[in-house]
Amino acid sequence: MKGGSLDPAAEKLKVDFFNNRASQVNPTLSQIFTEKLKDKYLRETRLKLNVDDPDVYLSGYISSYTVAPVGVGSNYCSSREIYE
Numbered sequence: 001m002k003g004g005s006l007d008p009a010a011e012k013l014k015v016d017f018f019n020n021r022a023s024q025v026n027p028t029l030s031q032i033f034t035e036k037l038k039d040k041y042l043r044e045t046r047l048k049l050n051v052d053d054p055d056v057y058l059s060g061y062i063s064s065y066t067v068a069p070v071g072v073g074s075n076y077c078s079s080r081e082i083y084e
Contacts, residue, residue, distance in 0.1 A: 012050035013041055016059040024065065033062060 015038045020030045037058065041047055047056060 006045060006047070006056065010055035011046070011048065012054045013038075013045075013047040013056045014049070014051045014054035014058070015041070016057075018060055018062055020062045022062055022064045024067075029062065029065070 015034060018030055018034045018037070020026065038049065041056075041058075042049065
């Protein structure tokens with residue numbers, strides 16, 4: 001993780017489901033965001049998932065986002081998009 005620090009004694013992580021409260025509703029965005037956030041913490045820190053007694057607890061919601069094309073396919077249409 002960049003730009004932050006964890007208590008050296010922290011070992012357990014809980015990540016709540018991040019609901020999409022944005023005016024645009026992508027039905028899969030909440031699930032994808034929540035899972036990718038968990039994956040990032042598990043991959044880049046020493047923390048392990050533990051929902052019963054966490055040392056680190058992440059919660060929140062998606063309040064807004066934009067979709068931007070990041071690749072162009074052979075038919076000049078967006079081949080990949082990024083959520084910001």
